[in-house]
Amino acid sequence: MDDSKFLEASAKHPIVDNHVYKYGTAGFRMKADLLPGVSFRVGLIAGLRSRKLNGQAIGVMITASHNPAADNGVKIVDPMGEMLEQDWESHATLLVNAPTHEELLETYKNLASQLKIDLASPGRVVYGRDTRPSGHSLAAALAAALEATNTEYTDFKILTTPQLHYLTRCVNTEGTPKAYGEVSEAGYYNKLSEAFVRALRGRQIQGHLVVDCANGVGGPKLSELLKVIPKDKTGFNAKVANDDVLRPEVLNLDCGADFVKTKQRAPPNVKPAADTRYCSLDGDADRLIYYMADPEAGFFMLDGDRISSLNASFIGDLVRSAGLEDDIRIGVVQTAYANGASTTYIEKNLQLPVVFTPTGVKHLHHAACQFDIGVYFEANGHGTVVFSQEALRVFREKEPQSPAQKDALETLAAVGDLINQTVGDAISDMLMVEVILAHKGWSLQDWATTYTDLPNRLVRVEVANKDIFEATDAERRLSHPPGAQDEIDQCVRKYTTARSFARASGTENACRVYAEAATRHEADELANKVANIIKQFGS
Ligand SMILES: CC(=O)N[C@H]1[C@@H](OP(=O)(O)O)O[C@H](CO)[C@@H](O)[C@@H]1O
Numbered sequence: 001m002d003d004s005k006f007l008e009a010s011a012k013h014p015i016v017d018n019h020v021y022k023y024g025t026a027g028f029r030m031k032a033d034l035l036p037g038v039s040f041r042v043g044l045i046a047g048l049r050s051r052k053l054n055g056q057a058i059g060v061m062i063t064a065s066h067n068p069a070a071d072n073g074v075k076i077v078d079p080m081g082e083m084l085e086q087d088w089e090s091h092a093t094l095l096v097n098a099p100t101h102e103e104l105l106e107t108y109k110n111l112a113s114q115l116k117i118d119l120a121s122p123g124r125v126v127y128g129r130d131t132r133p134s135g136h137s138l139a140a141a142l143a144a145a146l147e148a149t150n151t152e153y154t155d156f157k158i159l160t161t162p163q164l165h166y167l168t169r170c171v172n173t174e175g176t177p178k179a180y181g182e183v184s185e186a187g188y189y190n191k192l193s194e195a196f197v198r199a200l201r202g203r204q205i206q207g208h209l210v211v212d213c214a215n216g217v218g219g220p221k222l223s224e225l226l227k228v229i230p231k232d233k234t235g236f237n238a239k240v241a242n243d244d245v246l247r248p249e250v251l252n253l254d255c256g257a258d259f260v261k262t263k264q265r266a267p268p269n270v271k272p273a274a275d276t277r278y279c280s281l282d283g284d285a286d287r288l289i290y291y292m293a294d295p296e297a298g299f300f301m302l303d304g305d306r307i308s309s310l311n312a313s314f315i316g317d318l319v320r321s322a323g324l325e326d327d328i329r330i331g332v333v334q335t336a337y338a339n340g341a342s343t344t345y346i347e348k349n350l351q352l353p354v355v356f357t358p359t360g361v362k363h364l365h366h367a368a369c370q371f372d373i374g375v376y377f378e379a380n381g382h383g384t385v386v387f388s389q390e391a392l393r394v395f396r397e398k399e400p401q402s403p404a405q406k407d408a409l410e411t412l413a414a415v416g417d418l419i420n421q422t423v424g425d426a427i428s429d430m431l432m433v434e435v436i437l438a439h440k441g442w443s444l445q446d447w448a449t450t451y452t453d454l455p456n457r458l459v460r461v462e463v464a465n466k467d468i469f470e471a472t473d474a475e476r477r478l479s480h481p482p483g484a485q486d487e488i489d490q491c492v493r494k495y496t497t498a499r500s501f502a503r504a505s506g507t508e509n510a511c512r513v514y515a516e517a518a519t520r521h522e523a524d525e526l527a528n529k530v531a532n533i534i535k536q537f538g539s
Pocket residue numbers: 025026337359360361378380504505506507508512
């Protein structure tokens with residue numbers, strides 16, 4: 001490695017003084033003007049990680065998802081499309097915070113020797129970005145680090161986050177028995193479209209679907225996909241809404257999955273009509289929320305918990321029809337934010353085990369991989385279904401004993417291709433929901449009647465230092481500060497069926513309080529009481 005080349009490139013991409021950076025749940029995410037130096041340094045760490053993993057390609061995605069247009073973020077993707085391994089988050093934090101260019105070079109070399117990485121060995125990085133205007137210069141800063149360290153790279157330009165995860169896995173499995181797909185954006189569309197047709201098995205999708213794309217990257221990408229989906233074979237009639245990517249100021253503004261979930265209403269420019277299905281993606285197309293205008297209830301939302309239980313119900317039935325119920329273990333993974341009614345429905349009605357993990361999809365994904373088929377979604381609509389290699393092999397190779405078994409096995413194999421195995425993917429999840437509704441012959445109303453949500457409230461509480469709040473038991477209880485959990489427990493005990501917890505956010509300097517109770521009034525009251533406890537302990 002050429003030290004002077006390294007220092008010269010680094011000097012052109014300084015970090016901003018007096019700012020402490022931390023690799024969090026969503027990588028490094030903040031105002032875009034703080035990020036060029038960070039992006040450069042992420043290039044360094046991605047190159048190191050690739051070299052550590054024998055030259056397998058590492059992915060980097062430049063996006064700030066549902067945040068405003070002025071923000072951006074840089075996130076690292078491991079070879080199979082998973083989130084960066086946890087130990088490496090602290091390496092990334094260490095490297096990004098090196099105060100001078102010389103100290104950066106020293107930290108880089110120290111990390112390499114500590115982790116036994118040969119800096120002369122080949123490294124490879126692939127990257128993409130969402131539609132934010134700042135993405136272009138952040139990609140250039142990333143490329144500068146890759147150039148300076150002789151790391152091979154491919155710029156896949158504008159992509160959804162899940163597309164970048166898909167491509168990372170494709171690059172690393174190309175030409176092997178585990179080949180995940182063709183290494184191109186077109187390959188992604190063809191794979192989804194083909195699996196969609198196969199999963200429908202001749203069924204026609206009824207009615208219309210309006211897709212709010214949050215004025216983000218999902219808009220143009222969904223339009224590309226719709227060009228290759230055969231309408232005659234699927235009946236799929238989707239209209240793309242909020243797909244203006246030329247005006248950055250409208251990105252995620254009064255639209256998108258995060259807006260719909262947190263405001264519990266449709267985007268003002270989408271006026272739900274009866275008999276039409278609606279869904280919203282977020283700014284980088286990895287979250288999905290469905291909704292409708294119910295003739296009686298008005299606006300009605302079908303969130304990540306509903307998408308999760310719909311998938312679990314469908315896949316559970318298929319596994320039974322295929323005669324595989326004794327061979328394949330299906331499990332559902334949720335966080336403490338999942339509505340208690342969904343958990344009860346999955347355990348009691350669907351008879352499937354539910355496991356809880358801390359917030360953040362990396363935790364859910366990991367837990368889901370412990371099952372042969374693991375279904376995981378956060379309530380906010382981010383999630384997917386993961387199939388073990390063994391399960392996929394059984395679907396292909398098991399000798400069917402009846403036409404019904406054959407049908408179920410073929411549907412399961414198609415579903416395995418349709419669902420993005422690398423990460424939650426709003427576009428792939430949406431096709432999956434459409435397939436399931438077509439199979440069940442369900443409208444959104446039918447889907448909505450599976451269970452009734454418990455009234456709930458989520459409150460954000462500003463505190464001086466959120467880090468004094470430490471959680472345990474899948475973040476359902478506070479271990480610190482001492483005494484806080486006792487007070488929460490006392491509060492909750494005053495209600496007959498209620499649940500509440502508080503935790504420090506992993507993405508913002510604040511705490512979140514969640515409460516669930518038998519009535520709307522009780523849920524609000526409990527959330528406010530617990531929020532007050534957090535304020536007291538946090539001041
Ligand atoms: C209650 C909630 O929705 N929390 C979100 C939010 O995490 P916090 O750690 O709560 O800030 O952002 C995460 C990243 O997008 C997402 O995984 C998570 O579900």
